[in-house]
Amino acid sequence: MNTSPQLLRRLALIAILSFTLGSGACSSAPAAIDGGGAAPAADGPSGVAVVSGAVQTISVDLSQGYYDPTVIEAKAGVPLEISFGQGQGCLAKVLIPAFSVDQDLTAGGAVVKLPAMTPGEYEFSCGMRMVFGTIRVK
Template identity: 50%
Template sequence: MSYRFAQGRGVSEGAAGSALPTQAASSEALPCGGCGTGGGCGAGSGETIEGSAVLDSDGVQRIAVDTSAGYSPNLIRLKAGVPAEITFGQGAGCFAEVKSNDLGFYADLTSGPKTVAIPPLEPGIYGFECGMDMVFGSILVQ
């Protein structure tokens, strides 16, 4: 197991343990860091809050993520091979932006909720994080 840590807008960051994977075959979520404003992964507590996307009649799975005090949920479950949309709520401070290097998306959340389209994915774990690279979430595709 490896842990990722960051301090103060990513000025000092690194990893402990083995290399941090961007995709993993297990169902274990990637660890998450805390925001300088006291926020953690889920609702500011650092706990894992799971949520599963709902498959709508148009064949797209959808889920909403509250960003008022962390990412809730911070572990999003998606079905492999099915397109998805994740709507991130309006955010400020640490949660003013959300991005994923794994999936290639970025959204500015300061003016209101934003929906990110996710193409059909292979099974694995994909990460997302705040714009400061301090608060993290995971998308588990099974």
């Protein structure tokens, strides 16, 4: 099989193009809107998970290119279900390392079910670890 220089050049161009497209879409969360306090980790809009029966639930929108809410306030000791909206590009999947979650969101989003947690902060991020959010458990 002989590979022509032309073909090689074309392949190199495709590689460069896909690299550019794949890595250029990340945007970071907006600055904290409360403008104060000693908020560690990810800053941005926060939301409180709602306890309903034996679980607590919250929805996270990705349509603006970041996680909204960026900070999820949750109760310790109650399983948490996070309903992530449709993700694409940079936000095609969400990682929650503490629970080994690696979830694709390109098919209309997904519900990620987490066990009851102990107090603390649990980070989540996009697949490239460029856009972040925090689950703050109290």
